Amino acid sequence: MTAQADPGADPYVLPLPRPEGPVVLAKWISPGNRHPNSHYQDAFWALGPLIDNPASTRCRIFWRNCPPPLQGQLKLIAWTMINGELRPTYLHDRGVQARARTSAGDMYSTCNEWMRLARWLHQSGVTDLGDCTTERWRSFIGERLAGLSRTTAVIVCGRLTDLWAFDQLSAAPTGIAPPPWQSEGVDDFLPAADGGHVENTTEPLDPQVLGPLLTWSIRFVDDFADDILTAFAERRRLIDLAAAGKATTTTWAALEDLLLPMLRDAKALPASTGKHKASLSRQYLAARTGASVGQIARFALQHNLTALGVVFKGQIQSRIEAMVTVAW
Incomplete structure (x- = not known):
């Protein structure tokens, strides 16, 4: 000492x-x-x-x-x-x-x-x-x-x-x-870092890979910016309409007129995805028909629409494949 x-x-x-x-x-x-x-x-x-x-x-x-x-x-x-x-x-x-x-x-x-x-x-x-x-x-x-x-x-x-x-x-x-x-x-x-710690151990992308990705990213923004903004505005409009929906006999009839012909003709129903699962798009239907979301849920239960998820999935998958085909 x-x-x-x-x-x-x-x-x-x-x-x-x-x-x-x-x-x-x-x-x-x-x-x-x-x-x-x-x-x-x-x-x-x-x-x-x-x-x-x-x-x-x-x-x-x-x-x-x-x-x-x-x-x-x-x-x-x-x-x-x-x-x-x-x-x-x-x-x-x-x-x-x-x-x-x-x-x-x-x-x-x-x-x-x-x-x-x-x-x-x-x-x-x-x-x-x-x-x-x-x-x-x-x-x-x-x-x-x-x-x-x-x-x-x-x-x-x-x-x-x-x-x-x-x-x-x-x-x-x-x-x-x-x-x-x-x-x-x-x-x-210190011990070597793994994927969950401070250092980034991911190998950097090769410039020959990164270049085309950057080009396509810029092209996506340039080509689809107007469509994206239009789609966003339309989505907000539909959400506002759906929130104002009410359950009446008129809106029930509107649901029957819209969906029952699709069921008879085996056409794909309006669908949305969440948690990797396709389901009936209640907000879209509420905006189209003026029905409330609860009324649409009762309509789907009465006509067993929840069992038709495979129809929704097929519709979405076909649209994705079509979009990829057009892009390339």
Whole structure:
């Protein structure tokens, strides 16, 4: 451990805590919080004084999970995290989501991550965090991130970096080396990304493929823009007419005059698609006949039109095939 820093010279460096002193300083405890505060020398630290939400889990940091030779150093860094704030210059390099202080739950998870490192170092014969060199960081992170998703690995690296950052803010810094990803960038240390994570692993399209696609896209807009806008306006008109439909004997007769001849002649019925399934287009029929959507549903049930879905599908499929034939 290096010499003690002068807390008065740096507002972000906290003075050394007393063994009988509180784990959570009074400035961070809300007036209405009645959770008991632990003492620095205790075997476990309750983080309840930082938690005001009664539905949140009141977590505790158990120091028995940290090897005794490294326990004192890690305790001081953890106390500094609980009661201190990261420097703005450090946060600036970590993105817009970085915070000077995190939640009690995140502090708990971060301490557990630090203890995992401490156990690994102890098994390697290290009894001082100052002996955690860049080479040891590389060895540990290679084992730690094995089998993790890229998202989880990013979180782990961030918490381990905080160990170095908060050590610099303690009154007696250990001098632990900064993790190599702090200066080299974290990407080379992370697992390879898959299709559901940050990096895009899709092979780029060949220009010989992309060129014709772009040409046809431009041609589609140029050739069909007027028709698309006209169809959109017509769709809005039909929707408004359908919304105004009412169930009367006249509209029932209009449905019979429109649909029954189609059924007798086995013609395709007006159809629409939704969730990859064709069905009777009730809005279109409501706009054509003035009937309400509910009346059309009763008409379809009475004449068993729901069993004729194959007729709708055949109509739509034939129209699609015709459109493709014309386009090419």
